Amino acid sequence: MHDAPLMLCAGEALTDMIYQGDERWVSRVGGSVWNVARALAVLGERTAFAGAISRDRFGDALWAASEAVGLDLRLLQRVERSPLLAIVEQGEPPRYFFIGDDSADLHFDPDVLPEYWSRDLRWAHFGGISLAREPLASNLVALAEKLKEQGVAISYDPNYRNLMDERYAPTLRSMAELADVIKVSDDDLRGLFPGVPLDEALRQLRAAAPSAFCLLTRGGQGASLFHGDQRADARAPAVAVVDTVGAGDASVAGLLHSLARHPGRSLQSHLHAALAAGSAACLQSGATPPPPAAMQQLFELLEGDAS
Template identity: 55%
Template sequence: MNTLPLFVSAGEALTDMVRTGPNQWTSMTGGAGLNVARAMARLEVPSAFAGAISNDVFGLALQASAQEAGLDPRFLQLNDRPPLLAVVHETAPPDYFFIGENSADQQFAPWNLPSGWDREVRWVHFGGISLARPPLADRLLSLACSLKSAGVRISYDPNFRKLMDERYDPMLRKMAALADVIKVSDEDLVGLFRTDDVRQACASLRALNPETSILLTRGAQGAEFHAGRQAWRAKPPAITVADTIGAGDACICALLYSLMHHPQATGMHHLRFAVAAGAAACLQTGAVPPTLDQIEALAPSVHVTTFAEGSPSCAA
């Protein structure tokens, strides 16, 4: 493999241990960083997941998942440290904790990535719990700063989890300042800014970097896209939902795909494509990213309207 990826997602790959019965657990490959990379590869964009995993049964399953998705294997680093696990002991509503002190993901070495990759890549995505777990968080922040200085575009999805308390605030500010696009859900905003006022939290996020574009997802209510002084709101198409796993990852990947391939298109076009991808991801059970054909089939059914920037939904 000589060509280098156009898209890289950096962060964590982990194993979800989900309680499925009184004494039953099911393991699933996941992690925000890996899921986003798989979703972009599904859109036939040369992609990679940049991160470290354990060299055991859990890590090898993650490696197999990355290979099946067609991700560039040179960006995946294996080591003998323990795996990172997310233990989901309740699913309705979700309740979980992480096991991963001094785990394999913390050994990620950006300096060992393929030579020249940063000159070929067009977008690099950051987010998830990787940015809340030092020393990995510091390495990723340094990498993001270096890429930004080199002119690479940065996307950022905080993907709020319970370990992102006040100690995460400096990272939120720094990554928001670097990002060309920020993807957040309404639940992310409530957690990150520790308020039930989603509109005020969105305004606080915009204040961290008025130049960035924000994709705000709101579940069944659809999504909003804020770019400069323009904003658009979209309602998802009427579908039969199998589950919502992976919808957010599909949504941000489709937005970035649209920005990469149709840079002259309007925000309305970008948002329609992103919302169609989120809806398409809900048509199948599990984290199965949608194909380009599936997204394009749903896009005409997405209703998008323009609203004035500074409106109550996300005041500047």
């Protein structure tokens, strides 16, 4: 496979249907894993998205948006099934549900991927609702296990949603144990470990992968990056926020980009890269990839403040 990808994001690409009031709705391309893939591509990484989308206008929009940022489309499958829709009735506090009992995403088939597609792969990212929807979830966990055996580093962002009930616990454990990078927010921890204090929830999650990088985001309270016994803390740079949708996904991409391109950086600098990407994504509406120039400017600002 010519120019095989170096980075992979495998999971869901979907359409957000967002209520605007007065019975008006607007559709937006999205999906947490797909958002990470687009952000990595914009940041210059040779990235593929592996998943399945529908053959209707919703699938066309996802394909076009993937193509626009230079994603490798050879692993993106199109099937004759309905689209996966996220119905967003309310933004803050969020109220949403999903439509897609037999939708396209569930029919992703790893067995028909092109020959030698993973030969150059260095990183693979998983997460989102794709890991809570069968049979897709089992296929993705098996794919992650296979890639780990090949020496591919695994990134995992559970990105908690309300369909992740007690049945999700084995997947959480399996993916955390495979992970070289875990990204989680304080809200994720509350959802994944109900009734457990945040510090204890984080300890339990990190215990599954004690040598992994673990990025904990806390909204306006800043973020922390853990690696073994090391810890770095920082607050996001002040920006004129247009929209926070996709900021967490962008922060994952920023961290992976930093780890891949600058492995010798300090833990603090890797955290700054993640925060810069997340903040840069907030400068635009929707789940839009962070502009590289804005990310670099914010990264330099954070690095300067820390010196």
